[in-house]
Amino acid sequence: MMKQKEFSIPFSGLKQGKHEFKYKIEKKFFESFEYDEFNGADIDLTVILNKTSTMLELDLRALGVVNVDCDLTSEPFDQKIDAKLELVVKFGDEYNDEDDELLIIPHGEHQVNIAQYVYEMLVLAVPQKRIHPGVVDGTLKSEALDKLAALQPKETKENKEENDPRWDTLKKLLTDK
Template sequence: MKPFKEYDIQFVGLKLGKHHFDYQIDKKFFEDFGYDEFNDANVKVNLLFEKKATLLELDFEASGTVNVNCDTTNEPYDQTIDDDFNLVVNFGDEYNDEDENILIIPHGEFELNVAQYIYELIILAMPIKRIHPGIEDGTLKSEILTKLEELSPKDIEEKEESEEIDPRWNTLKKLLTDK
């Protein structure tokens, strides 16, 4: 059995007009794609599928949370997902997905699998750098953060300023200010 069979939409039997599809995405969905960077996932995807005489319009909306590890502290946290994506499906002589918002499928096709589009929508909604919200507001206390603050460059600069400066450098600094 195909793992993404429930994401097949058989549009041949649908009437012209708008149709709604709801999908609940969990960790197993990403495991089926071989993607293991999420600890857990709870994302709801609403799909507004509009069938017209010559084309199909798909409007995806994803909202929910994905549990990931912070890039700085490796602490797990829930990252909010809220994104949308529009896709136009047209019919042509051969399959073509070169344009990210337009899909051309052969005239004889009768169904469309939307699993890949849902996967990409959620993955691309993730920030490039994943930072625990506790780091930004200062509420997260962890050994890693303490060690990072201890080894941060500002401490090194303070130590250098406190050390005695060679008096020859002071003479050279005067050259810069004498202009």
């Protein structure tokens, strides 16, 4: 993974108070992390840096879409992304990023790189199960959906009404308590 230089925020020359940074995230950002689950990306990232004398507070907000493949039909579609992350940067003796919301950097540092945090926030914002909106509302027509419908078990009237008498006897045991 290469270090994303454009995501290094130099804070040493900034006055105390709030500062805003804007980024445009595309597919090449994810490729730099060797992540190939997205076909494309168009995400606007806004970072609000609140600098105080003892720490930095970063509010990250991402809005946009990533193009992913549907898990059912393999049809590509745009998945909306709306993600937030609050990160506190404190100064200490050595670098420590073990906590998800707290980053400790050495006292001599003059910039903070947020690329890893942005990457994790965006990847986690995409649902685990990706279903095309056309599948949900029934407007998508595809070979995969037709094949799934054809292979679905048929429920017939005979299967519903016909009971095995052995099971009826066993079911009485459950109700005879």
